[in-house]
Amino acid sequence: MAREIVLDTETTGFDPKTGDRMIEVGCIEIDDLLPTGRTFHRLIHPERDIPAGAIAVHGITLDKLRDAPKFAEVAADLLEFIGDAPVIAHNAAFDRAFLNHELGLCGSAIIEDARWIDTLQMAQMRFPGMANSLDALCRRFKISLTERTLHGALIDARLLSDVYLELKGGKARSLELVSVTTDTGGQDGPRRHGARPRPLAPRLTEAEREVHAAFVEAQLGDQALWLRA
Template sequence: MKEVILDTETTGLSISEGHRIVEIGCIELNDLIPTQNKFHCYLNPERKVSEKALEVHGYTDEFLSTQKKFSEVMDEFLKFIENKRLVIHNAEFDLSHLNNELALMGKKKLSNENVVDTLVLARDKFPGSPTSLDALCKRYRVDSSKRTQHTALIDCDLLAKVYINLLDQKEPTLNFKNEDNEKTIINSNSKNQYFKKVIRPTEEELKLHKEYLKNSLKKNFFN
């Protein structure tokens, strides 16, 4: 099943106060394994960033004013997430902002029917315990040292690892009939914390292994 880990950064918390999206990040998963497919963009929100939001992500008005508007990336974004389950931490927040952007463009809103909210999963699994992304990274020993500020792609990468742990699958089930498994880059950094590349033995290696077993079985190891 294809899923999309999704995260947004915004100018502020509430759409009722006119706040807009300034960054969208998406990482595609195929049977829980990250693929090479990503979607990422910074956006011109056409308004000022609040002081609190600036402290969170660090994107200045000057920087954002040079970026594309949501209308310019909307079709590409919708195509990327089409027919895929969305995995979001605190989905209500991100969906409300995405749907606000879509509504401003006269587009149909995203449904929450095919959305997994990892915040809800974490609260159900650890009632009464901290369930922020930072807290979950700490619980599952996911290295979050690069997260000095909130950025969409870094948060997506961390959430992908947390999501797998929340499902109690530290190593996703690989489809060994799929030859693409051998070619998949399964993590976005050099430290593959969860996944292992499938390496098939050569014909020569299989032959040598059979010969080794044959000779070993002839020996009596108890004498």
């Protein structure tokens, strides 16, 4: 396996060809199907108004973006973060259209179709005829949605990274032995994943220990290998 980037965007609407623009982008880096802890997150001024219907989805108003950079100002940093990695998105055609439109507007090279991995298509092949939205997949894979009250690019990218790993075959998150702190550049607080589980406290009573010791002595005596020095 290799380095991959999970990406999500928030926008002013549904179609960049009719003037809609990107207002937020969030990326999660994974390597060999494990999150590395590296992220990229930017709010972006769309240089236009944001319709009420879009605000109801993501909660981002034009006032919140008053001091945000324009896309051309973040394009180089975003492309550097993505590098030559495959880009994973849910309903990838949507995010691809917006990202490549924005890249085209500022004269940057687009990300070719062949580099995109669509988790919606993956889910539809695995769960045909079922609801395969990001929310539905999170519920199906028992991925917590508690931190998500509105859509947000970085939050959704985090959720999608968990969904993608499940679609690739799943992994026991409780058995992860590494602890990774996610640095979101001040947008969100540090987030820790995969702390090593501590052993359970012993549940044997002293009386049970004595009974077991007597049994071992009676049955094995000094033949008990684990008692030898």
